[in-house]
Amino acid sequence: MPCCNLLGLCQYDTNKLVRIQSVRLGSLKWSLNAAILLFICIMMLWNRKYQEFDLVVSSVTTKVKGVAQTRLPGVGDVVWDVVDYSGPSQDKNSFFVVTNVIVTKNQQQGKCPEAPRNGRLCRTDKDCEKGAWDQQSHGIQTGSCVKFDLLKKTCEVSAWCPIESKTTPPRPALLEAAENFTVLIKNNIRFPAFNFFRRNILPNMNDAYLRSCQRGNDSLCPIFRLGDVVREAGEKFSVMAVEGGVIGILIKWECNLDRLMQRCLPRYSFRRLDEKESNRTLYPGLNFRYAKYNTVNGVEERTLYKAFGIRFDVMVFGQAGRFSFIQLIIYIGSTLSYYALTTVLLDWLIGTSCYSAEVGQNYSEKKVEPVQDKQKCVLCVSYVDESNIRLVKRSLKKSLQDVKPMSFQPRKEDTGHLRAALCLLKPGAAADQGAQPPLDHRPDPKPKPHRPAWCRCDCCTPSSLPQEELCCRRSDGACITSSPLFEQLVLRRPLLEAVLLYRDPLSPPADRGRTTALRHCAYTQYISWRFGDASNDTHPAIPRCCVQRVREEYSSPDGQYSGFRPANMVSMEACANGEL
Numbered sequence: 001m002p003c004c005n006l007l008g009l010c011q012y013d014t015n016k017l018v019r020i021q022s023v024r025l026g027s028l029k030w031s032l033n034a035a036i037l038l039f040i041c042i043m044m045l046w047n048r049k050y051q052e053f054d055l056v057v058s059s060v061t062t063k064v065k066g067v068a069q070t071r072l073p074g075v076g077d078v079v080w081d082v083v084d085y086s087g088p089s090q091d092k093n094s095f096f097v098v099t100n101v102i103v104t105k106n107q108q109q110g111k112c113p114e115a116p117r118n119g120r121l122c123r124t125d126k127d128c129e130k131g132a133w134d135q136q137s138h139g140i141q142t143g144s145c146v147k148f149d150l151l152k153k154t155c156e157v158s159a160w161c162p163i164e165s166k167t168t169p170p171r172p173a174l175l176e177a178a179e180n181f182t183v184l185i186k187n188n189i190r191f192p193a194f195n196f197f198r199r200n201i202l203p204n205m206n207d208a209y210l211r212s213c214q215r216g217n218d219s220l221c222p223i224f225r226l227g228d229v230v231r232e233a234g235e236k237f238s239v240m241a242v243e244g245g246v247i248g249i250l251i252k253w254e255c256n257l258d259r260l261m262q263r264c265l266p267r268y269s270f271r272r273l274d275e276k277e278s279n280r281t282l283y284p285g286l287n288f289r290y291a292k293y294n295t296v297n298g299v300e301e302r303t304l305y306k307a308f309g310i311r312f313d314v315m316v317f318g319q320a321g322r323f324s325f326i327q328l329i330i331y332i333g334s335t336l337s338y339y340a341l342t343t344v345l346l347d348w349l350i351g352t353s354c355y356s357a358e359v360g361q362n363y364s365e366k367k368v369e370p371v372q373d374k375q376k377c378v379l380c381v382s383y384v385d386e387s388n389i390r391l392v393k394r395s396l397k398k399s400l401q402d403v404k405p406m407s408f409q410p411r412k413e414d415t416g417h418l419r420a421a422l423c424l425l426k427p428g429a430a431a432d433q434g435a436q437p438p439l440d441h442r443p444d445p446k447p448k449p450h451r452p453a454w455c456r457c458d459c460c461t462p463s464s465l466p467q468e469e470l471c472c473r474r475s476d477g478a479c480i481t482s483s484p485l486f487e488q489l490v491l492r493r494p495l496l497e498a499v500l501l502y503r504d505p506l507s508p509p510a511d512r513g514r515t516t517a518l519r520h521c522a523y524t525q526y527i528s529w530r531f532g533d534a535s536n537d538t539h540p541a542i543p544r545c546c547v548q549r550v551r552e553e554y555s556s557p558d559g560q561y562s563g564f565r566p567a568n569m570v571s572m573e574a575c576a577n578g579e580l
Contacts, residue, residue, distance in 0.1 A: 018366045025346060032342040040335045048256070049331040051321030054193035056253050058316040060093040066181030070174045072103050075303075080175060087288065087307060093314045097181060097226060099241035100173040100308035104164045107291075107302050112161035113148040114138060121152055128155035138163045160302065169287075169308050173241035179227035183312070184210070186222065187251055187266065191320040194257055200266045220265060224249070229312070233270040243285025244308040246274040253318025264320065273313065286311055378406070379467075380540045382530045383474040387411065389531060391538060399469040400541060401454040412533040457481075459545040465563065472543035480530075481549040489529055490546075491553050496521045519554035526550075 044050055068080045085098040114120065117136055122128050122145035130143030139159025148154045157163075187200040200222050201210075213221035215228055230237045233247050248271050255264035274286070286309060291302040351360050377394040390405040452462050456471045457479035463469055472480040480486055489495070496518045501507060523542060531540045551561060 016367075018363065020363065025350075028349075029342055029346060032345065033339060036338050036341065040338065044331060048321050050323060050328040051256075051258070052193070052324035052327050053319045053321045054191045056189050056316060056318035056320070057192060058187055058189040058251075058318075060314045060316065061186045062095045062312075062314065063184045063186075064095060064097065064181060065184070066178065068175055068177035068181075070177075072101070072174065074105055075103055085175060085178060085181075085309070087290070087309065091313075093316075094311055095183065096309055096311045097178050098307045098309040099175045099178050099244060100169045101175070102164070102166050102169060102306040104162070104166075104304040104306075107160040107162065107304055108299060109159075110161045111142055111156055111158050112163055113146045113154045114141075114157045114159075115163045115165045116148055116152050116154050120154065122155050123153065133157075160304070164304060164306065169242055169306075171242055172238060173308070175309075176238055176241050178241065179225075179230075179237045181226045182223050183226065183229075184223050185249065185251075185314060187314070187316060189253055189316065189318065191255070191257075194320060194322055196255070196257060196264075196320060198253075198255075198264050200251065202265075219268070224268075226310070226312075229270050230310070233272050235272055235276065240272075240276070240310060242308065244287055244310055245272060245276060245285055246311045246313060247271070248273045249312055249314045251314065251316045251318075253316070253320070255318065255320035257320050257322040378538045380531055380538045381405070381470065382411070382540070384472050384480045385474050385477060394467055397466060399454045399466050401470050411531070455545075457545055459548075461544060461548050463544060467541070468544055468547070468563070470541055470543050472545050479545050480543070481545055485529075486526075486546075486549075490522050490525045491550065493518065496525070499525070515554050516556065519550055519556075522550045522554060523547075 064082055064086060066082070066085075068085075069077060070080065071077050080098070087096040087098055114137065120136075125143060125145050128141050128143050128145050130141060132141045133139070137157065139157030142156045142158060144156040145153050146156045185200065188197070189199065190197050200220075202220065205213075205222075210223060213223060215221050215224060227237045229249065230240055230247060235245075235247075250269045250271070252267045252269070253264065254267070256262060257264070275284070277284075287306060289304060289306050291304045293300060293302045295301070350363050379392050379394055379400070381390040381392055381400070383390075387410075388408040389411050391407050391409060392400070392403045392405050394400075395403050450462070451458050452460055452469065454460075454469050454471060456473040456476050459479040459481060460471050497514075499521055500514070500517055526542055526546055527540045
């Protein structure tokens, strides 16, 4: 057994193909294959599927330039340079520009009324809790209720006084001139898999170029005007400068590192990242506070600034590709399955009304070969008193006569067998030199045995095998073996010898050893006559009475027979080519 298993490994199995000679199908097949090949090539070149890719690793530094002068209420004219409007250091790869401010001057540590906000008003000291504070407080309550103005009283707090009371930023923005500020973005990238370095300031960009380049004329210029950045993001700088916001500067690197097609240049795009509708957000815009401290007469004072502005986040994306033979092979292997679409489409086309039903049926029969499981042998049963063929499952316990059918199928005439039968019925066809006397006049060699319970023709003999317990009829009546056509078509020796001679023209003359061949040929004659063209996945079952009659005519010398053996039907047309 182990040796057999090892030999089984040294085998090669291939698929069965059906070749159809058709100009239309052949032309359509090659047209579809050409279209699929063109699509595959276009997608391979467009998406560079033949390359190995690596993601970008980058670092960003920025440098903002610009000076503006504004008049602050209560302060006067103030000149803003990069130190003033840049604000505190922001997150990595980002910078901030102040565009609007609220100024609260001369604040000192002391006690003063809290700003009336969120309905926190008081009437007496009992309404104020000493030491209390909340998230909106500017200080800690002292427990006293004092006047805030002529109409309102609020709780007194220990804080930087006077309290910042203005909450709405000025309109228009005080630092609206920041629109003309510029920023130089320096972006260094690296693709580790290819050990490739590049930055957005290209080798041909010198100092003179950077002083004069403009984004409107050169898309690779690394110097950006803030107003242009906001405008390309779809916003208006004067509106956004009032409350502030967040703008994203996107740098995308799509690099082709193949020698003949090397290209690695940045592409810039811009978009707003925060919610721009103030009435849809609880805390619109972007702002922070900072203070400038000084000492007056030994007392520390400060000027508080609530700064509104725009934060610019620089985000870098990208990948680089280089030719890889392995990736090319993987892509080719993954696209070979697309050619199966041609087969699917042609199979569907053959099965539709575009082709005749005969062509589709013939193609299906040639392509699909059904095979039954050996454990589920399906038998064909043909009764004389029924026009259809019954399909039943073989049973080892129940009589075949009593097994319920799975389904019925119409009998398809075997045209070759029909032509042979018509030839036999012609006048003079029965004449034969040296022919034996008519079989129907021979005396019955044996007395009839006891009729089994499943027999309906009164000619069947008992059997020990349930699959052999089958009568030629479903209801009581005459046996098919009594038909003259049975004698001439199944038992007639000259006809059987002619069939055997047609199979093997050089076979020896009839002798004692030919009896078995004549008996099996008689079985084949009955199958072709009563079953016609049965399907290949079923096995015809011959009635017990017919088997017994054939064995009586062509008996075995030793009286031994092989018994029931399912086998595919061989038609008379295959035996005699329809010419007998």
